[in-house]
């Protein structure tokens with residue numbers, strides 16, 4: 001088991017051959033790839049001293065070799081807010097990005113209790129059985145308030161988390177929605193480079209997070225339940241307009257007729273809404289994540305969507321637009337942070353706010369003062 005070279009065992013054996021590096025070996029690991037691997041791979045990985053600081057080459061090699069342990073560590077690096085880590089993460093990303101993009105990215109939303117996790121587990125297991133490699137990520141901006149995260153409870157998706165063909169990663173828990181978004185997008189790319197060909201991004205149905213997830217996926221699925229009014233489900237027309245498919249879950253037992261009726265009703269409503277994707281008609285479907293009924297059908301819808309949008313060029317166009325959006329949203333976030341952290345702005349803010357709120361200064365003049373202070377001191 002000793003590794004004579006300095007290279008970790010999972011470093012690509014044939015660095016020049018990109019196809020070889022894309023093969024995922026049968027690596028055993030914990031729920032999210034962060035725990036120590038077990039079995040024969042564990043012995044193989046013993047060659048990596050636990051506390052050895054990984055180099056960019058180690059991260060890149062491990063990710064491209066499809067090593068779950070390395071993937072988990074690379075994501076932790078990407079999620080880190082420490083300046084030194086961020087620089088290293090960008091270098092890792094720069095090198096893995098050419099190997100990314102070859103997956104279908106699916107966003108899944110719905111109110112708590114709609115059955116998203118149960119559905120993701122059922123779909124994930126179905127896909128793994130069919131030879132896919134499935135990464136499940138979460139975007140949960142509310143976790144910074146609650147301190148929890150939607151995938152934080154490890155008892156969820158228990159079967160899928162034990163499947164070596166799947167990789168489950170809870171939401172990054174710190175930072176603004178913008179920060180969480182950056183990390184999630186980068187995590188998608190790293191997972192793709194590690195050979196995952198289906199990326200499922202779960203988010204809770206709480207306002208802004210749907211728009212955020214829509215902006216990073218190809219296909220957006222809204223999971224619903226029958227029997228609750230739209231108001232009860234908090235589903236707004238705007239969110240239905242983001243979806244490429246509506247899925248009425250829990251179509252089983254006594255609830256089946258109600259689910260079928262809800263499906264018809266949603267299909268009627270969808271008729272009057274603008275579709276989320278050019279050339280694709282958003283429709284409602286039903287399934288039971290408990291019995292698995294309807295799961296193959298919803299996957300065939302995703303496949304049809306992919307085929308159609310690849311052929312029409314809509315998918316590529318969407319991804320390009322998403323990447324540019326991402327660039328400008330990061331620029332906005334950066335400018336916003338620089339503005340509010342600016343010493344001069346901080347110094348004059350309280351007085352200006354006071355004057356504006358008491359009607360002594362028009363808002364436009366306040367803006368002029370604040371921007372002059374900001375630009376004056378930043379030299380722009």
Ligand code: GDP
Pocket residue numbers: 110111112113114115116117118119249250251252287288289290291
């Ligand atoms: P989430 O909050 O949207 O992730 O919802 P969960 O996946 O945690 O599911 C909430 C509850 O609904 C759990 O008790 C599940 O067992 C149940 N559930 C989920 N899917 C189904 C389904 O298809 N049929 C039935 N009968 N129950 C389901």
